[in-house]
Amino acid sequence: MIEYTPPVEDYRFLLNDVLDFEAAMADMGKDIDADLAAAVLEEAGKLCAQTLAPINREGDEEGSRLVDGAVRTPPGFADAYREFVAGGWAALSGDPEWGGQGLPFILQLWLDEMMSAANLSFGLFPGLTRGAAEAIADHATEELKATYLPRMVSGEWTGAMALTESGAGTDLALLKTKAVDAGDGSFAVTGQKIFISSGDHDFGGNIVHLVLARLPDAPAGVKGISLFLVPKFLPDADGEFTIRNTMSVGALEKKMGIHAQPTCVMNYDEATGWLVGEPHRGLAAMFTMMNAERLMVGIQGLGIAGAAYQQAAAYARERLQGRSADGARSPVAIIEHADVRRMLLNVRAFVEAGRALAGWTALQLDRAHGHADPQERAKADGLVALLTPVVKAAFTDFGFEGAVEAQQVFGGHGYIREWGMEQYVRDARIAQIYEGTNGVQAMDLVGRKLSMAGGKVAEEFFDLIAADLEADAQTDAAAPVAQRTATALGLLREATAGLQGAEVNALGAAAHDYLRLFALVSFGWMWTRMAAAAAGGDTLFHKSKVEMAHYFATRVLPQTEGLAASISEGEGPIMAMDAEAF
Template sequence: MFSYVPPIDDYRFLLTQVLRFDAAMAETGQAVDADLAVAVLEEAGRMCADRLHPLNRHGDEEGSRLVDGSVITPAGFADAWRDFVAAGWASMSADPAHGGQGLPFILQLWLDEMLSATNLSFGLFPGLTRGACEAIAAHADDALKSVYLPRMVNGEWTGAMALTESGAGTDLALLKTRAVPQGDGSFAVTGQKIFISSGDHDFGGNIVHLVLARLPDAPAGVKGISLFLVPKYLPDADGEFTMRNGMSVGALEKKMGIHAQPTCVMNYDEATGWLVGAPNRGLAAMFTMMNAERLMVGIQGLGVAGAAYQQAAGYAKERLQGRSADGARGPVAIIDHADVRRMLLNIRAFVEAGRALGGWTALQLDRAHHHPDAAERAKADALVALLTPVVKAAFTDFGFDSAVQAQQVFGGHGYIREWGMEQYVRDARIAQIYEGTNGVQAMDLVGRKLAMAGGAVVDGYFDLIAADVDAAGAIDIAIKTRAALALLRTTTASLQGAHGDAAGAAAVDYLRLFALVSMGWMWTRMAVAAQGDDVLHAGKRIVADFFAQRMLPQAQSLAVSIAAGEASIMALGADCF
């Protein structure tokens, strides 16, 4: 296996030449410039490459274990967590009011990319903790915030999200866990949750679970769900968190991938918890965490794809097989073969456009939090909401496809453990499933996000794309993105107000079409910026042409499929399957 190389040159290019980072920071009043941002990313990259990447394969092989009711993570993980926390990475983008560093979210997002590229199982610990902190900060009362946020932000304590039950996955209306008032402001939480990532570990410190449950008088359905903060340890008489709460790990899930990540069955037996937010409004509070996690999961797909690309490109330049196309030379490195190049370029075209689109979305999140104009904050927040299901679903779909193509470059060597490619495939698969399956994300885009502000949000987003591709003139990527955008506008208009089977039949194809146009926009911006003669700029222009000619044409077939409607999907009776 080749060493991981952090994509610092690409980050620098995007910050300084494509995303106008310094201007964005000046507009939002954040005292960070591109030089500082690159320096932070360089340090983060060294940590990921030197500390976490060497643990990845070992963590997969050893896995987390349940011993006497406690989770033991693979050797080296607990020490790596302590080093990660000591270096300040856990608090990088958190609010300074709670002890965070307050750095721009774009740096957090790209740190998440490198974490996912080097050790996806490890990266879930800080990611879930950060999401829990956001939910607590947005919805908990001041007393809970003051106790829990400082120690979660600095990494002394970690967080987990407990939604899913064996009978209630996507349909949370079926949730049965209950919470009974105890008369002192706390509640006794009882029930079982499954698929709880980071539910327990051996890093030390508290583990703070955010648990969905029903109050005794709660109405039926999703309108009767509340959110509770349930810590592993409770304070003793001296205020020290040493008393074990009534919660335990019933089992560790046996999974296809992310073996080092403890995915727990959690039992809550009258565990003490505190209400977060208003009674029966838990779903709204939990979605604060889930939306943050969905962006993170999308970046997991991007990170795995980038890491798999590095391995496959390195192998392709060294592996000698076959003769050159003209038969004059042989054996040649397989990078000379057109089909190998096709696979590598498919991956690279996604990774570099995804990195740019993720960065642009992160800057909108910074605008939503920091812009001095309330109207601009609201506009940016709406754009993030629109793009969240796209980033989550498209990045993880393309990410899994990229891992499979990178494995294919290795041939038989990609299927055996030696090169590590089969781990990328196994690990990447979960990202398409958790935090809301990709089909659910597509339905969210079509059923909810297109209708925001009567369609004004999506129309405004399309106008941003149009302005850049029109300004780019007659370069190929701009011409083809402009045509694909016209298809997307027409298709969007046809789906406005769609519901039921009509929406369900179109949703996944529509989200992919939306993502392709968005990536074409990013490639247009990158091609316009890359006017130099250096290797990086020349490579950008070439890969932009590849995306325009080999990937963006999928927009036409997707539009045709969407226009076909639901008839052929729904015609076959259930008994015939």
Template sequence: MYSYVPPIDDYRFLLSEVLGFDQAMAELNKDVDADLAVTVLDEAGRMCAERLAPLNREGDEHGSQLIDGAVRTPPGFAQAYRDFADAGWAALSADPDHGGQGLPFILQLWLDEMLSAANLSFGLFPGLTRGACEAIAAHASEELKATYLSRMVSGEWTGAMALTESSAGTDLALLKTKAEPQDDGSYAVTGTKIFISSGDHDFGGNIVHLVLARLPDAPAGVKGISLFLVPKFLPGADGAFDQRNSMSVGALEKKMGIHAQPTCVMNYDGATGWLVGEAHRGLAAMFTMMNAERLMVGIQGLGIAGAAYQQAAGYAKERLQGRSADNARAPVAIIEHADVRRMLLNIRSFVEAGRALAGWTALQHDRSQHHADAGERARSDALVPLLTPVVKASFTDFGFESAVQAQQVFGGHGYIREWGMEQYVRDARIAQIYEGTNGVQAADLVGRKLPMAGGAVVEGYFALIAADVEAAGGSVIARSTSTALEALRTATAALQGADTDAAGAAAVDYLRLFALVSMGWMWTRMAQAAAQGNSPLHQAKLKLADYFALRVLPQAQGLAATIAAGEASIMALEIDAF
């Protein structure tokens, strides 16, 4: 395998020439410029490449294990996590009021990309903890915040979220876990949860579970769900958290991928917990965590795609096979074959556009939190939830497709363990499923996000794209993006007010169309910036923009036609005929 190379030059290009990072930070009164940001990313990339990537394959082969009721992560993981936390990476973007560094969210998302590229199983530990911190900070009592937040932000303690039960996955209204009030103000939580990532480990410190459960007087359905903070360790008489709570790992899930990540069946047997937020409003509190996690999961797809591309491109430049187009006798590197180039360019044109779109979304997140103007905060605050299902679903779909194409470049060598490509395929697959399957994300986009503010939010987003496309003039990528945007606008108008079947039939294709237009927009911006320079990076950007315009964006017309076909052919077949 080739060594992982963090995409620092690309980050520098995006910060300095495409996304207007310095101006954005000045508007937010943040004392961070592109040079400092690149320095932080460079150091983070070194840690990912030198410390975490070497653990990836061994972690996959060894896996986490359940021994005498305790989880043991693969060799090297526990120490690597402690080093990660001690170096401050767990606190990178967290609120300084809770011990965080308060650095821009764009650095967090791009750190997540490098973590996912280097070692996806490892990256879930800090990622889930960060999401738990956000939910606690937004909804918990001041006492719970004071007790738990600073130690979680620092990485001393970790977090996990416990939603899913065997009969309650996407439909959380079916969950059965109970919480009984106790005289001291705590609750006794009883039930079994499945698929709990980072549910237990051997890193040391506490593990803080956020558990959905029902109170005795809870109404039926999702309106009867409450959220509880349930730690692995409780404080003893001396205040030290050394008393084991009544919770245990029943089993580790046997999974297709992310073998190093302990995905637990968790049993709560009257475990002591505390209410987070209001009774019966736990789903709203949990979605604070889930929305943060959905962006992180999208970045996982991006990270795997980038890592798989690096391996495939390196192999393609060295692997001799076949003859060149001029029928020369000597075998040539397979990078000279058009079909191999097609696969590599498909991956790279997604990765670089996805990286830019992730950065733009992260800047909107910071604007929604810190901009001085309330109107600007509100506009950005609407754009982030609009893009969250798009990033989660499209990045993980394209990420999995990219891993498969990278594996295909290797031929038979991609199917065996030696080169690590089959691990990328297995690991990437889960990202399309957890934190809400991609079909659920598409339904959310069509059913909940398009109608926001009577359609004004999505139309405002389209206006941003149209303005940049018009400013770019008649470039190939600008023309192609403009055509695709018109198809997207037509599809959007058709779906406004669509009934359940019509929306469900169109949703997945609509989300992909939305993502392609968004990436076309990013390529338009990158091409316009690249036209001002003449470095190899700038020249490559221009060629990649043309490739995306001519070979990828035309998919928009097929997707538009599929959406326009409606639901009739999907719903026509009788159920008994399946």
């Protein structure tokens, strides 16, 4: 069995010494101490380690199956889900108005990290439910909210998002599913959707689909799309949800990974649904879901890379091969070999910086929702908007690369299924694709996000980093990390200036490399802060934080030079070739 150790020590360090959680909460008028927060994470970690991790491998081998039109999840999944709900974990960050516990989003995001590390296929069920509930809370009628939200927030019912069609993925303007007014306040929804995660399951309870469709009078394009709530079960005369809606699972997608997760082809055949939000304004409602989901998907990359790192580090400490550097001992644990260390350090350099940056971003989201001052809320909201594509794309890119490097540490055993390393790679791969491919994220960053408030949001973020670097450079252990990060920040500012007012192709040509540059600078910022925070301590934990920061600054951060150089070349080299020459 593959063991998973929740990174609780790291969470404590971040809460107490790096992110100053209590002060951040107090600033929002909330009195939550860091010990309580860590205790919540520790309990959540136990569930992930003891209940979710043990069913992950078999979940991959067995997969979800379609039996007589209904999804059967792998052994243990339904029980685990019920345990998850009974423990109140589905409701952790949910709105108290609907029965949620209202705990800060930073705890939710780190719970998501642990769930993804333990069992990504499982984590998608509550994750998608939260996204759907959020869209309903923000856009649906009071009646729909009262009917659906209490049972979705508790996790008793689950949610699914039905957006993609075979001809309409990134470009939703092309979608064809139709909705017709039934005259009784409901609509009849007809069409086929693909890639629908958690579209069906055997956990019991209702499954609430949010379906994008067109009304008969809809204008063409994205301005003619509406959002509908289409539940698997409809209420009968007594208000019990016993009537099967006319929607069905056409097939389960056969995928590279996340085999335990039932990714459905869904057919809606005049299925009964209700409008969520205004007619033709479905995209706005959908983006409510998407933004929260995108942060969560980024965290999936982080979670898997963290789990893969743990396995690889443990293996490297135990696996005996080769000779010590001085030639005196043989065989030695492969952790002694520099190139094995390099692989492990690479993964960890991302994981721990990512965990910190996720925490910082989540605190901004908490501020955006909970701060008393509207200006502070708006500022935090801008920062979350800026960071969302970075977290989504960079965390899933580095997360996938990290899973691959951790797999490499195992040599041939990494390629064999029973060791579990190749599952991490296959599972991590989806996160680079869904909820908007990483290319779409990069375009969102350089297009929409950099131009927010005329570029001021990005500028303020860079100023904030610069101020932290300057402050932390006073600490000896952090100074070299701060200096190198400041140099990289200079490259990022220059690249940002170069994109002001750029045309679409120039933005597209820069987007991928720019996002990666942005992420590396942000990681450098977090490593600087962690090095400064750890500098006082003399435990192995603190010492290794400082060493990791130096590793990042010297061996990872230099990538920024090539990225900046590449970005400066502009669109020419990319747009030159004729389409037919590809």
